[in-house]
Amino acid sequence: MRVEKKVEKYAKRRGWKVKARTEDGILYLEGEVPSYKEYVEIGRYAGKQKNVEGVVNRLKYKGKKEEKRKEGRNEIIGEADVVIIGGGVTGCMIARELSKYKLDIILVEKAEDVACGATKANNAMVHTGIGEKMGTLKQKLCVEGHKMYEELSKQLDFPYEKNGMWIILTKDSFADMPIPSFLGNFIARFIIPRIILRRAKKLGIPMYIVKRKELLKEEPNVTSRALVAVYSPTYGVTSPYLFTIALAENAIDNGVKIMLETEVVDMITEGGEVKEVVTDKGRIKARYVINAAGIYADKVAEMAEAREYTIHPKKGSTLIFDKDYGNYIKHSMTILKFPRTEHYKGGGAMLTLERNIQLGPTLMEVEDREDTSVKAAEIEQIFSHFSLLLPDLPRKGVIAYFAGLRAATFTEDFIIRRAKKVRNFIHVAGIQSPGLAAAPAVAKMVVGLLKESGLEMVEKEDFNPYRKANVVIRELSIEERKKMVEKDARYGKIVCRCEGVTEGEIVDAIHGKIGATNIDAIKRRTRAGMGRCQGSFCLPHVAKIISRETGIPLEKIKKNGNGSNLFVGKAKCLLEEKNEN
Template sequence: PGPIYSFVLKYILPAIIKLKGATNGVKGIKIVRGRKIWELEPYATKDAVAAVYIPSTGIVDPYEVTVALIENAKMNGVDVHLRTEVVGFIKEDDMVKGVVTNKGTFLCRYVVNAAGVYADEIAELAGAREYTIHPRKGVEILFDKEVGEYVRHCLAEIRLPTPKRTKGGGINPTVHGNIIWGPTATEIPDKEDTSVKKEEIELILTRYSTIIPDFPKNKIIRYFAGVRAPTFTEDFIIRPAKWVKNFLHVAGIQSPGLASAPAIAEYAVECLKNMGLKLVEKHDFNPHRNPIPRVSEMTLEELEKKIKEDPKWGNIVCTCEMVSEAEIIEAIKRGATTVDAIKRRTRAGMGTCQGGYCTLRVAEILSRELGIPLTDILKEEGKLFNGPVRGEKI
């Protein structure tokens, strides 16, 4: 059994994966063996017998992608209502005429239900429920940039038998130089359970240590969890509702949901067109959104020029990620109102100390720029401070 299993791993399985990829339109797939594996990944396990190399694989920052898309949408006339909970619908016959929220009612012609783990409950409110979301938690571990050299590509083991409800996770570099291990896949009853347990961390460390045995596992700077939104079909549900004429389901989206997002959007538009929505070209549409300039990406000459224009570019608030006061103010001008919103737009608080140095400084800038008391500043949904704050400044 040993030699046969080894032969399958080295020749048969990679060939099957390559064929499957080619069938799906993935170009440039290569099977690498022996020395070539360690040329690509010097720290990979010496037990590796073969690898499937996909050069077209890409990495993005999901925060930055989301923020960029929202900012561009707002530039082109889209209104965004945050902290607005849908509590019901106004219906006439078999159509939705209005969306009732905790901040008022929005009249509508069509409803796109892309509510993630709550998509089934939103559909229920509209009388359009056709599926059930069963939440699945995924825990990930984030390592310091200091160990970024240990991983050059997205790495994952081919596990046999292949998992039915997950791609299995892996080890991935980020666009900013950190390394992420995970995620796990655990069925949970609570849609908002983002807790992380000791055994979940141990599971990740044990499972992925076989890929890079010498990885410095003592360089963890954060661990966190998110909740996927699968249905029992374990597939995307993108289709018009059966019982409500102007209600479109975009539900059950899990990995590879981020990679699929542009195609999902195009398909959803096509669905709306088929449902009767008249599409009119927006001739003044502007597809370009300028990102917030980053001190960490500037040359010395560029930074000196910025500081001459505004000294706040030289006031570094987050020393781990080299985030300036000017970047934080620009994020606030673009709509950030919480400490975590600043974090996701500028990376202030994402470095080695995880906000130990800069969180209070960010809060003070938010307080000043928004004109609200420091004690009213939110981390994300909850207040950052509990109780009185001594003095006017921190």
């Protein structure tokens, strides 16, 4: 049966009016379904069909919000060989990769900083590729990207460690399957580890089986219901925002122009080509456009008349624990549970570089592309699910929680290709996990696509692959610390007591290549406010330092972007307001 008919039949059986149409491998859905839930359901069904390269879901449903596009500004603000849309890890990695060539490059980002979307809200794992579906593009790029991290971290001076990962099978692994428990335990102990090892061998990922006894000796806080583990020594962890900032800074050094708080609102196309990218700050003439817009990639593609997919956000929420529990586990770990949830690795207890345990992420379809709220039910779900792994990890250890949105398409795999009908537009869409690990390989692939589409790429002789990070005082030896304070007394004054961040480091962040002029930007660069008091003590101090260094009045300092003002004015401002009325 043809794909369109199959999808229409699926809908009809459920009483929904859906019309499906295929063009160039893209499946377009039109009609109406009762609610967002069904909208997602049929989109996913359509995405699973053979030879579908993308699903554009135009179905209506009750309560669907009509979008208003922001107004663009008319003046020309730039001209570039390549315009990259999106300053997440993917966009910045592409910018840095392309900066090796003699090209004029502009990267536009709607937020006030790079790394503000899914990049800042993922769990920092540099996956090896073992957890991905075999044969997918994302797996291929993940395996390749993972191998490039070591070199990159040396060049760009961002933190990266191979801390390793346990994949753990327990008596609960098959508890939800309709098979007797002895059989489930047998499969968990003897069959699954061997399947994993076989895959690892195929992918060239070093892994080995660890018996229960050894596992519990190494990780005494892991559940005693554990049966066996497969250990992956090369599993990596980085800081996704420090990595992205490093990429952006190095790209700037090599001539890339980064325009923050610049939102793409339209594109001017002519004869199957994008001519100009229209933003809320003005128009940019572009020879090539790369769409790395993450959660908004489908909207941006639509502006270029190259809509070949629809993004349906999948939220992931994560709990972060106090670093007091940093030695509670030695390595990151995950529990394998069957049946597997589709397109979800299952999360785990993941250690950050600073040895904060992260529990999560969850998986939840949400309609709102800005909904990064963590719900009470998600918190409970995390505790109940991961108590199967670490039954005694106490609730009181949690210091923060956050959510990020995965930019999933209905076909689920990465979509990295030239647009079907627009000659100079390249999709880098559907980038969800393992997008961080894959980013270096994604960028290489984009170089290939640009060459294919006719862009002449000549390597620069003077490309500088190196970038130096700002000093991190708490990581220095006492002797080095002493020297730093002698140089500048501000490296002696500790502003964030929980994380040991000094005034000097905050000042460095403010005057960095991408200057941090709000609380969250400082936090990502220095960790001030990331500890157990969550900024209660340091917020007033950090705000004052920003104000002093930038000249922005204290009462105008923001938490992050526009609209996030920390204060309503100077003290007494409300009384004065009242007097005037």
